[in-house]
Amino acid sequence: MFAKPLPGYTTAAAEGDVVVLLIGMRINHFRGVHHWLPVALAMPRMLRELGRDKSRGLLGHVLLTASPRTYYVVQYWESKEKLYAYAAAPDMFHHKVWGIINRKVRASKQRQHVGLWHEAYIVPEGSYESIYFDMPPFGLAAATGALPVESRGRRASDRFAHRP
Known part of the structure; x- marks a missing residue:
């Protein structure tokens, strides 16, 4: 199922502060697949976990590839407090x-196969x-909703004019 483009110019409907988290991995040695594949598979599981509980604060995400070695996710969060709470929550998959x-890195054999x-x-x-x-809603607009650009001001300087 494909999202339909919204006609004309749109902007994100974000209100309040937003935290943008870029998080990823780099495969340093393709032959060490048993080292990097579990890392690569962990992120989709964390995203599913967060998607099931919107109160955790993840607004949306975009999966991206920077190269055949580097993969990352752009995540949009309601607040740094919710981001940190998820990262530290002992009952969440990220903590595990x-x-x-960390245990494998300390064991030293896994070091340098995958970068985080x-x-x-x-x-x-x-x-x-x-x-x-x-465009269909993408990035921040997909996470927070899309508005006509005019609702934020005609010129870029107008759209930034209400900055604190």
Whole structure:
């Protein structure tokens, strides 16, 4: 099932602060498939877990490939508090996976087969711009809803004018 494009220019309907988390992995040695495949399979499971419980704070996500070696997810969160709460919750899959990864890294044999990374950005309300043209809702707009660009202002400077 494909999403239908919204005609014209649209923007994200995000209200309040949004946390953007980029999180991914890099396969450093393809031959070490038994090291990196479990890591690659963990993220979809975490995303399903979060999708079943919207109160955890994940608004939406986009899976991306940067190269044949590098895969990542752009995640949109309601707040840094909800992001950190999920990451540290002992009853959630992330906590279990992170413990396993840390134990294997300490065992040293797995080191350097797979690289892990994340970057988190807190985007204060009004300090972002998102423009989509003849697109279905994507990225932040898919996570928060889409609005006509004019609802945020005609010019880019207008859309950023209410920044704190």
